[in-house]
Amino acid sequence: MKKLLGLVTSIAMMSCLLSGCGGTANGGSAGSGSSPNTSGPVSSSSTAGSGAYANFPTGNITYICSGSAGGGLDLCARFIAPYIANYLPGTGTITVENVTGGSNWNAYNRLITSKPDGLTICTLATPQFSNYLNQSMQIPYTMDSYTPLANCVTDYCCISVRTDDARFTDVNSLTDLAEFLKTNSGTDYLVSLTSGGGADELVMYRFEEIAGVENLEGINYAEGINASRAGFLGGETDIYSGKVGDTLNMFQEGTVKVLGVFAAERSSLMPDIPTGAEQGFDIVLGSDRGIIVPNDMDPELYDLLLSAVEAASKDPTYLEQMAAGGYEVNFIGGEDYIAYLREIETMVKGYADMLGYNG
Amino acid sequence: MFNTLVNSLPAIAANLFHLETILCIIFGVVGGMIIGALPGLSANMGMALMLPFTYSLSPISAIAMLMTIYTSAICGGSISAILIHTPGTPSSAATALDGYPLTKQGRGLETLGVSMTSSMIGGTISAIAMLFLSPPLAALSLKFGSLEYFFLACFGLSIIASLASKSVVKGLIAGVLGLIIGTIGIDASTGFPRFAFGTISLLGGIPTVPALIGLFSLPQVIDQLQDARHGKKTVNLSDKAHIGTRLLPTWSEYRPLLPTIFISSVIGTFAGILPGAGGEVGSWMAYNTAKNRSKNKELFGKGCLEGVAASEAGNNAVTGGAAIPMMTLGIPGSSGAAILMGGLMIHGMQPGGDLFHAKAEITYAIIFGFLLANLFMGAIGLLMARYVVLITRVPANILCPIVVVLASIGSYAISNDMFNVYTMFVFGAIGYVLRKAQFPPAAMVLGLLLGKMAERGLRQAIKLSRGDLLGYFFGRPFSIALVILILVMVVLPVVMEKRAELKKH
Numbered sequence: 001m002k003k004l005l006g007l008v009t010s011i012a013m014m015s016c017l018l019s020g021c022g023g024t025a026n027g028g029s030a031g032s033g034s035s036p037n038t039s040g041p042v043s044s045s046s047t048a049g050s051g052a053y054a055n056f057p058t059g060n061i062t063y064i065c066s067g068s069a070g071g072g073l074d075l076c077a078r079f080i081a082p083y084i085a086n087y088l089p090g091t092g093t094i095t096v097e098n099v100t101g102g103s104n105w106n107a108y109n110r111l112i113t114s115k116p117d118g119l120t121i122c123t124l125a126t127p128q129f130s131n132y133l134n135q136s137m138q139i140p141y142t143m144d145s146y147t148p149l150a151n152c153v154t155d156y157c158c159i160s161v162r163t164d165d166a167r168f169t170d171v172n173s174l175t176d177l178a179e180f181l182k183t184n185s186g187t188d189y190l191v192s193l194t195s196g197g198g199a200d201e202l203v204m205y206r207f208e209e210i211a212g213v214e215n216l217e218g219i220n221y222a223e224g225i226n227a228s229r230a231g232f233l234g235g236e237t238d239i240y241s242g243k244v245g246d247t248l249n250m251f252q253e254g255t256v257k258v259l260g261v262f263a264a265e266r267s268s269l270m271p272d273i274p275t276g277a278e279q280g281f282d283i284v285l286g287s288d289r290g291i292i293v294p295n296d297m298d299p300e301l302y303d304l305l306l307s308a309v310e311a312a313s314k315d316p317t318y319l320e321q322m323a324a325g326g327y328e329v330n331f332i333g334g335e336d337y338i339a340y341l342r343e344i345e346t347m348v349k350g351y352a353d354m355l356g357y358n359g
Numbered sequence: 360m361f362n363t364l365v366n367s368l369p370a371i372a373a374n375l376f377h378l379e380t381i382l383c384i385i386f387g388v389v390g391g392m393i394i395g396a397l398p399g400l401s402a403n404m405g406m407a408l409m410l411p412f413t414y415s416l417s418p419i420s421a422i423a424m425l426m427t428i429y430t431s432a433i434c435g436g437s438i439s440a441i442l443i444h445t446p447g448t449p450s451s452a453a454t455a456l457d458g459y460p461l462t463k464q465g466r467g468l469e470t471l472g473v474s475m476t477s478s479m480i481g482g483t484i485s486a487i488a489m490l491f492l493s494p495p496l497a498a499l500s501l502k503f504g505s506l507e508y509f510f511l512a513c514f515g516l517s518i519i520a521s522l523a524s525k526s527v528v529k530g531l532i533a534g535v536l537g538l539i540i541g542t543i544g545i546d547a548s549t550g551f552p553r554f555a556f557g558t559i560s561l562l563g564g565i566p567t568v569p570a571l572i573g574l575f576s577l578p579q580v581i582d583q584l585q586d587a588r589h590g591k592k593t594v595n596l597s598d599k600a601h602i603g604t605r606l607l608p609t610w611s612e613y614r615p616l617l618p619t620i621f622i623s624s625v626i627g628t629f630a631g632i633l634p635g636a637g638g639e640v641g642s643w644m645a646y647n648t649a650k651n652r653s654k655n656k657e658l659f660g661k662g663c664l665e666g667v668a669a670s671e672a673g674n675n676a677v678t679g680g681a682a683i684p685m686m687t688l689g690i691p692g693s694s695g696a697a698i699l700m701g702g703l704m705i706h707g708m709q710p711g712g713d714l715f716h717a718k719a720e721i722t723y724a725i726i727f728g729f730l731l732a733n734l735f736m737g738a739i740g741l742l743m744a745r746y747v748v749l750i751t752r753v754p755a756n757i758l759c760p761i762v763v764v765l766a767s768i769g770s771y772a773i774s775n776d777m778f779n780v781y782t783m784f785v786f787g788a789i790g791y792v793l794r795k796a797q798f799p800p801a802a803m804v805l806g807l808l809l810g811k812m813a814e815r816g817l818r819q820a821i822k823l824s825r826g827d828l829l830g831y832f833f834g835r836p837f838s839i840a841l842v843i844l845i846l847v848m849v850v851l852p853v854v855m856e857k858r859a860e861l862k863k864h
Contacts, residue, residue, distance in 0.1 A: 068694075068774075069407035075701050078411045100774040101563030103545055109559055134550055138557040188825060197550055219822055220548050222815045226634045226697065230690050234501035236823055249689035253711040321414060325705045356549050 057092030064122040066107035083312035116297035126288040134357040151290035154330035155243040156263035157203040160256040174260040178211035190237040200241040374724040383420040387427030395435025399769020402432035418706035423728030430678040434478035445576035450674035453646040457666030471744040472607040479737030481672035484624035485679025486730040497687035500632040508635040509816030510841035518647040533798040537806020560778040569770035569783040577787025627673035631680020645673025
């Protein structure tokens with residue numbers, strides 16, 4: 001009796017475990033017939049796919065995400081995955097798998113060592129992808145170790161101050177801020193940043209350079225965006241260098257004044273805020289979330305994946321969902337994406353000393 | 360605010376008592392509890408997996424379900440902590456300290472009963488705080504800056520002294536070891552890799568959860584297998600054949616727990632609203648406070664219902680607490696609350712004052728849903744307890760391999776990386792050595808968990824102080840209060856003991 005009970009209990013536990021893991025594996029898949037698909041397009045509407053890849057994928061595509069479950073990078077991947085699957089000719093699914101740690105390189109490493117059969121793709125976040133330039137990290141790879149496919153989402157940088165901060169009553173633009181910093185050049189002003197080497201830190205350096213000031217002091221909130229925002233709202237720091245996505249809420253609440261958005265065009269989420277370039281600060285920088293694939297992929301397969309991502313990025317339901325979540329879809333594909341990443345890499349190299357990348 | 364609440368009560372009830380919402384809450388309770396009980400599968404993972412699927416649900420059902428998964432997973436973590444000494448979530452590490460010894464004494468069922476009810480009360484109190492105190496509590500959370508987080512971490516670390524029952528020196532050694540291990544990986548302030556030795560896996564630091572699972576579960580397994588080898592071939596986890604028939608302790612035993620549960624809930628809610636303090640801090644702070652207040656200090660760590668009640672009320676109160684600054688300011692108090700915010704936003708609900716005015720009906724319905732979820736969680740948890748506790752009847756030679764498998768798969772599942780599994784085994788070995796040499800492994804866990812928070816806080820504070828740290832400190836009343844609190848917590852027990860001794864003579 002006792003043995004039987006033991007057996008039953010252990011079987012029960014194991015099945016619980018397996019179903020738990022099954023949940024992990026399939027949760028983000030497209031094939032489970034859940035909500036995003038119902039209003040999405042049917043598989044047959046795929047744009048490409050002939051010859052060898054007419055039925056690609058028949059199995060499951062693993063979409064490696066270097067961020068942890070629930071973070072911005074992860075959510076963007078989970079949102080687009082079912083749409084990409086729908087625009088591919090085959091019936092296969094796409095599953096998001098979080099491979100975290102190692103400053104993204106655990107995930108990149110997994111991708112780089114995978115076969116270029118299209119069944120493994122991976123997220124790429126800028127400008128963190130270029131952290132291999134940090135010599136002390138001894139990363140054996142560079143950005144040539146993988147092939148960029150397409151960018152999906154860009155969250156552009158912006159600089160804000162608190163509305164109730166009496167010192168900044170007359171500061172309503174980036175030009176005002178530059179003037180303000182010049183007149184008070186004796187004081188250091190503290191800037192809320194999120195961890196080292198991020199786009200917000202680069203923006204701060206470029207702003208200082210163009211404005212010709214030196215009295216901004218970055219505070220790296222290693223805990224992340226929320227600690228950075230809490231520090232800024234709590235009055236620990238003076239200026240917030242963040243992104244449209246994480247500033248939007250404070251902006252809509254009226255707690256902050258956004259002085260400028262560092263995008264090529266005005267943000268659809270903050271249409272009244274002028275861009276940096278409009279104010280003479282020609283900086284275009286943000287946090288991009290894209291997709292990379294292993295090197296040596298068959299060009300036909302690469303194009304098939306690329307066209308699926310492009311079609312997904314134009315899907316109205318997807319766009320609606322992303323807009324609600326505060327994410328700006330910014331499709332950049334193939335060669336353009338590679339060139340775009342090269343540009344960012346070159347810029348990071350320029351700030352290597354300030355970022356402490358040269359040891 | 361109260362007027363809005365009262366006026367919208369009928370609408371709230373209509374929204375809430377909808378078949379879809381109720382089903383979502385029940386699904387969340389059961390699913391969350393299973394995810395929580397399995398080591399390595401965390402509340403965050405469960406919520407992140409469900410998030411894309413909530414898009415088609417109504418906002419109330421969707422958010423209520425996510426919150427339910429969150430709180431229920433935290434509660435479910437106590438099941439494995441109590442029964443197999445493997446914390447299902449990092450938040451229930453403190454629960455294992457007392458829960459498992461109780462199981463060994465044959466009181467597993469009662470302990471589960473206390474854990475479920477404490478979780479329910481903790482969660483409910485945090486839901487009430489959310490309902491009535493959101494704006495002031497959110498404002499309070501902003502008063503906590505980097506320096507305060509540093510002192511809060513120090514406060515947490517001071518628990519080490521009380522964890523070491525036999526030798527304070529051994530406790531401190533284990534704690535410092537944890538602090539040192541916590542420095543491995545990229546230093547987030549300057550981007551410099553420490554003790555990574557050119558290995559990519561170590562750049563991200565030692566993953567806390569696998570380390571925790573290893574430290575707690577493996578030494579236990581080895582111990583039991585040793586027992587099994589020494590004659591007792593099929594020892595049960597509980598030496599006594601009966602596993603207790605009482606689901607809850609008697610009222611006279613339970614009543615003294617109530618003040619502990621209440622205070623722990625308040626502490627947990629408070630720890631939850633702080634975005635710089637992780638969810639784990641709440642249960643440890645509650646545990647420590649309960650121990651300091653208790654008349655039976657010596658029982659803590661050897662099987663004390665108060666310890667279980669404190670830790671479980673504390674960690675479930677964190678869930679509601681963490682949602683407070685998320686809803687009012689858009690600053691989530693924990694990573695779980697950050698996922699909730701993602702859920703709110705895809706339903707077009709921007710966090711902020713608007714939630715409590717223009718969208719008050721939906722928001723209050725969600726909060727009431729959360730309250731209801733906590734009650735369901737208590738009820739379902741108590742129902743399940745009778746069956747889950749049967750695990751303790753499984754002979755050690757069957758259970759031990761299962762625990763190892765669970766620990767391995769759980770560690771792997773966190774980031775789909777074998778490195779985590781190796782970490783788990785290495786820390787299992789470390790834990791075994793510590794145990795044999797009578798160092799408290801829990802002290803190491805605290806060092807590992809709180810070391811990073813302390814370092815971050817101190818380094819940011821030094822930068823923020825613009826070179827005048829002492830002046831900066833004296834300008835921050837909350838920091839001063841925290842330092843006084845730490846001093847009192849450290850000195851008071853010693854003074855009390857001395858006084859008691861003097862009285863005896």
